Amino acid sequence: FFSSHSAIDTRQAEPWSFGESVETISRNYISLRYKLLPYIYAAFNESVESGMPVNRSLAIDYSFDDNIYNPQFQHEYLFGPSILVAPVESTKDLTQVYLPEGEWYDFHTDETHSGNSIIISPSPIHLLPLFVKAGSIIPMHQQIQYTGEESEDTLFLHIYNGRQNTIFTYYEDDGETYDYEKEEFYRREMIFDAETKTVTLNKPQGSFTTKFNHVIAILHGFEGHHKFSLNGHSVSVQKYELNLLDALNSEDAVFTVNHSKPIKVKRTGALKLVSDKMVISWK
Missing domain, CATH: 2.60.40.1180 (Golgi alpha-mannosidase II)
Structure with a gap:
């Protein structure tokens, strides 16, 4: 659940093939993935038992929230039951993120945000916007x-x-x-x-x-x-x-x-x- 692929006669896809910054960013997130393995393994067990996707659309948990169907926010998803991921283009240093109902923690800073709101989140190349549901x-x-x-x-x-x-x-x-x-x-x-x-x-x-x-x-x-x-x-x-x-x-x-x-x-x-x-x- 974390791999990079390439094919014959195509550019190499190893992290170090794209320069020092990409290598360091990749190392950071690979290290985070290994720390999260107990959470990830539990999420896969949930998927086996119930069919719930590990990466799940916000529509599963927040079906009646009209904002999640806005094309601007349809790329957001839950990684397991607790972590909201907001992918963003590498050229953006700031991005708008919609947080559904409840309270959310910025994964990187522990800053809290109220749900049912749109926030401006820093998103430089090395920082993927991640948020943790309060009570998790x-x-x-x-x-x-x-x-x-x-x-x-x-x-x-x-x-x-x-x-x-x-x-x-x-x-x-x-x-x-x-x-x-x-x-x-x-x-x-x-x-x-x-x-x-x-x-x-x-x-x-x-x-x-x-x-x-x-x-x-x-x-x-x-x-x-x-x-x-x-x-x-x-x-x-x-x-x-x-x-x-x-x-x-x-x-x-x-x-x-x-x-x-x-x-x-x-x-x-x-x-x-x-x-x-x-x-x-x-x-």
Whole structure:
């Protein structure tokens, strides 16, 4: 789900064939793709189980929103259940993006935007406009260099605070065989509840053992919350500066200044990932 193709007697398509800037941009997004593999794998499982496309038209989730049928915004789509992608021509440094109902986080800066609105988003060549639906839970792991490489034993749950309740179904299997047909998988519902101010990891289903022994919660939009707990026990949370995607310092300084700074978030320490129900709460 991330490849570049060419044919005999055509120009080479490797990233380094187009110059240093394109190579660096490609490396950044390839690295992001590897970090997102837990999210991507879960999205593919959803596709297998329900037929829901991994890249899905906004018309699926927002069928009655007339704005998404505007030709100006028909190229936008959801990547999995939580990430809105707004592709843009490489010649544009700014682009209009329509955000459907709800609240959305700029993936690169954590700036929040109200839905049902059109915003102006920076879109220099190295910065693809990406937005995360508030209330989302996005699992990531440490950057790896190829899909078969063993990652560290810590799963990072990026939790985006919001007013909308959501459910994300996390999924793992061996990635190679059909043993998942014999329920040798690890499937776990992760529920964001805005009213009770909790994220609940229900007991996992299946007989497969997850490769992760610990989980760290990366907390986006929790500036006003200072007390966190796991199953009723206090959890220490620290301020943290996060870089999800490296910017190109050689590009336009206006956009580099605003979009290469680390995102200021909060994060828990490494929490033991157990098979019993886990409830993270905040005040």
